[in-house]
Amino acid sequence: MAHKKTLIHLARWVLPGSRPMIEDGGIAVERGHIIALGDKRDLLGLFVSKDMDIVDHGDAVLLPSLVNVHCHLEFSFAKDLIPTGLGFAKWLRRAMELKQQWIGNKNEAVKRAAIQALKEVVARGINTLGDVGNGSFGALAIDSLGKDVFCALNFREIIHPLPHDLNLPRLPDLPYGPCRKNTYSPHAVYTCSPDALRKIKDWCRGHGLPFSIHCSESMEEAELVRTARGPLADILAERGRKVDEFFRPARSSVELLHAVGALDPSTICVHCVHVDDRDVRLLSERGCYVCLCPRSNEFIGSGTAPVSRLFSAPGIKVCIGTDSLASNQDLSLFKEMKKLMDMAPDIHPEDIFRAATINGASALGLSGVVGCLEPGALSSFLVLEEGPPSQKEIFAHVCSWPEQSRLIHVRPFQGTDKTKRG
Ligand SMILES: [Zn+2]
Numbered sequence: 031m032a033h034k035k036t037l038i039h040l041a042r043w044v045l046p047g048s049r050p051m052i053e054d055g056g057i058a059v060e061r062g063h064i065i066a067l068g069d070k071r072d073l074l075g076l077f078v079s080k081d082m083d084i085v086d087h088g089d090a091v092l093l094p095s096l097v098n099v100h101c102h103l104e105f106s107f108a109k110d111l112i113p114t115g116l117g118f119a120k121w122l123r124r125a126m127e128l129k130q131q132w133i134g135n136k137n138e139a140v141k142r143a144a145i146q147a148l149k150e151v152v153a154r155g156i157n158t159l160g161d162v163g164n165g166s167f168g169a170l171a172i173d174s175l176g177k178d179v180f181c182a183l184n185f186r187e188i189i190h191p192l193p194h195d196l197n198l199p200r201l202p203d204l205p206y207g208p209c210r211k212n213t214y215s216p217h218a219v220y221t222c223s224p225d226a227l228r229k230i231k232d233w234c235r236g237h238g239l240p241f242s243i244h245c246s247e248s249m250e251e252a253e254l255v256r257t258a259r260g261p262l263a264d265i266l267a268e269r270g271r272k273v274d275e276f277f278r279p280a281r282s283s284v285e286l287l288h289a290v291g292a293l294d295p296s297t298i299c300v301h302c303v304h305v306d307d308r309d310v311r312l313l314s315e316r317g318c319y320v321c322l323c324p325r326s327n328e329f330i331g332s333g334t335a336p337v338s339r340l341f342s343a344p345g346i347k348v349c350i351g352t353d354s355l356a357s358n359q360d361l362s363l364f365k366e367m368k369k370l371m372d373m374a375p376d377i378h379p380e381d382i383f384r385a386a387t388i389n390g391a392s393a394l395g396l397s398g399v400v401g402c403l404e405p406g407a408l409s410s411f412l413v414l415e416e417g418p419p420s421q422k423e424i425f426a427h428v429c430s431w432p433e434q435s436r437l438i439h440v441r442p443f444q445g446t447d448k449t450k451r452g
Pocket residue numbers: 100101102162244353354
């Protein structure tokens with residue numbers, strides 16, 4: 031019979047994400063999963079007669095591993111190759127140029143960069159990724175970590191003004207468990223026809239999987255959506271894609287998505303920088319996720335999302351992404367949380383913490399598996415080795431944690447969890 035030793039992690043502060051904070055609490059872990067959590071005394075009482083080990087983290091904070099809802103690992107090779115502040119259209123030109131130079135020509139280097147970026151993702155306390163890619167570099171990098179230890183939704187990106195008889199490319203048929211899934215993501219409303227958007231959304235809905243799309247990211251996108259003209263239309267035309275053939279102007283990207291029936295509670299609108307009150311109302315009424323990537327927006331110079339308005343709109347569930355190393359210095363969610371705190375001092379840091387954990391998990395369809403410390407979830411959690419002076423500051427303390435310093439990332443079947451698999 032398999033060995034079933036229980037490991038109990040105790041700490042002064044436990045933030046389950048899914049329920050209120052527990053002071054002087056802990057979690058019990060067995061075979062890579064959390065089996066109980068609670069107050070220290072109750073927890074120890076539950077396992078008193080069992081074969082258990084105790085790790086007391088002292089004054090530390092225990093919280094779930096973070097969830098990065100939007101990234102493109104395959105673009106990791108572009109780190110430091112694009113200057114900041116170019117504005118979206120220039121940034122896009124440079125990104126496409128690099129893609130052409132690297133992908134297909136330097137595939138080994140592209141793969142190595144993706145693997146290296148993923149290692150850093152893990153070191154920075156993230157154990158779940160929404161990874162968008164045209165190729166399989168991201169999925170290969172994630173596979174290199176082994177099965178059931180790192181969770182991901184691999185979004186196969188569709189970038190095309192596609193004809194009516196859109197055939198979706200085949201997704202890899204892998205024996206993924208509850209922790210890894212494949213789905214599609216249309217790139218944006220200006221590179222996918224309404225028919226393509228509808229077809230992809232129908233597919234996602236039919237398979238019970240999230241639908242994610244770049245939405246209202248830049249001024250250039252807003253211009254193209256309103257007028258079918260501007261620098262993005264020029265870029266498309268240079269690539270032989272006449273905007274007028276697949277696109278009809280709309281008031282906004284959000285409204286266009288609504289018109290094709292793509293807004294619902296399993297849709298993730300990534301960026302939402304240039305959204306107005308009507309857009310926010312629509313997203314709110316449709317119960318969508320909004321994935322904020324504030325440092326990527328700043329890197330490109332594409333504007334500032336109305337963070338407070340989005341967080342406080344009822345119905346909108348905010349989650350967080352880093353986007354790729356082509357538009358960010360690193361893939362740190364702690365830095366994204368800190369950035370959001372600075373941008374929206376009126377928003378409670380607990381809401382920002384939830385965006386990076388439990389909301390991210392539910393956006394990716396992984397509720398109860400990651401993003402919380404609940405029985406049944408993977409034993410994937412962080413230990414911040416020093417707690418705040420008082421309970422009042424706990425969430426601000428977490429959201430402004432200088433990440434890799436004194437951070438222990440305990441992952442299923444790994445780290446201090448010595449439990450053997452199976
Ligand atoms: Zn992106």
